[in-house]
Amino acid sequence: xxxxxxxxxxxxxxxxxxxxxxxxxxxxxxxxxxxxxxxxxxxxxxxxxxxxxxxxxxxxxxxxxxxxxxxxxxxxxxxxxxxxxxxxxxxxxxxxxxxxxxxxxxxxxxxxxxxxxxxxxxxxxxxxxxxxxxxxxxxxxxxxxxxxxxxxxxxxxxxxxxxxxxxxxxxxxxxxxxxxxxxxxxxxxxxxxxxxxxxxxxxxxxxxxxxxxxxxxxxxxxxxx
Numbered sequence: 022x023x024x025x026x027x028x029x030x031x032x033x034x035x036x037x038x039x040x041x042x043x044x045x046x047x048x049x050x051x052x053x054x055x056x057x058x059x060x061x062x063x064x065x066x067x068x069x070x071x072x073x074x075x076x077x078x079x080x081x082x083x084x085x086x087x088x089x090x091x092x093x094x095x096x097x098x099x100x101x102x103x104x105x106x107x108x109x110x111x112x113x114x115x116x117x118x119x120x121x122x123x124x125x126x127x128x129x130x131x132x133x134x135x136x137x138x139x140x141x142x143x144x145x146x147x148x149x150x151x152x153x154x155x156x157x158x159x160x161x162x163x164x165x166x167x168x169x170x171x172x173x174x175x176x177x178x179x180x181x182x183x184x185x186x187x188x189x190x191x192x193x194x195x196x197x198x199x200x201x202x203x204x205x206x207x208x209x210x211x212x213x214x215x216x217x218x219x220x221x222x223x224x225x226x227x228x229x230x231x232x233x234x235x236x237x238x239x240x241x242x243x244x245x246x
Contacts, residue, residue: 042216051209053190053212055212057195059088070154071100083115083154089116153188174205
């Protein structure tokens with residue numbers, strides 16, 4: 022096959038519908054996905070993962086280090102040939118301390134650069150699309166740099182629209198505080214909850230949300246008589 026045919030085939034794959042739960046993802050592919058446990062999560066997401074792998078797309082997953090083996094087992098039990106897709110570079114599995122919390126702390130700029138590199142490297146490696154899924158329950162903890170996590174989620178909205186790839190940010194509702202969930206929800210244009218994907222009516226544009234974060238961090242000026 023010549024380069025022109027390769028490029029045409031790649032564009033055709035780019036234009037295939039990307040299904041997530043009940044919906045076909047459109048231009049907004051930064052999704053916050055909320056689940057009450059592993060059974061619900063894999064029931065909803067396994068078809069999404071398998072669809073991408075069957076099309077030759079890149080899969081990049083980030084999980085709790087304690088759940089790494091379980092994740093592999095769930096994929097394998099669901100019909101994914103894990104060894105094969107890992108061997109050919111199509112599937113990468115990392116845990117929090119290898120990505121979000123490298124060196125024991127969260128660095129928003131490093132993480133934004135990492136996510137952009139994942140999407141860029143996927144293209145360089147010849148994959149038509151990438152499907153990134155990252156568990157972020159760690160953000161409920163007291164990690165150094167965690168206060169910048171919401172800014173990171175917000176600023177992803179400046180990166181992801183440059184690509185056709187999907188980035189799904191996963192949250193187990195039993196492991197995250199209410200305040201985190203509410204704020205996270207406001208940084209994603211799409212939401213998946215109760216197995217249903219929809220445009221997020223609570224989404225706040227990045228510039229507006231970043232301004233709100235700055236105001237939260239600024240000490241209030243005292244008014245004197």
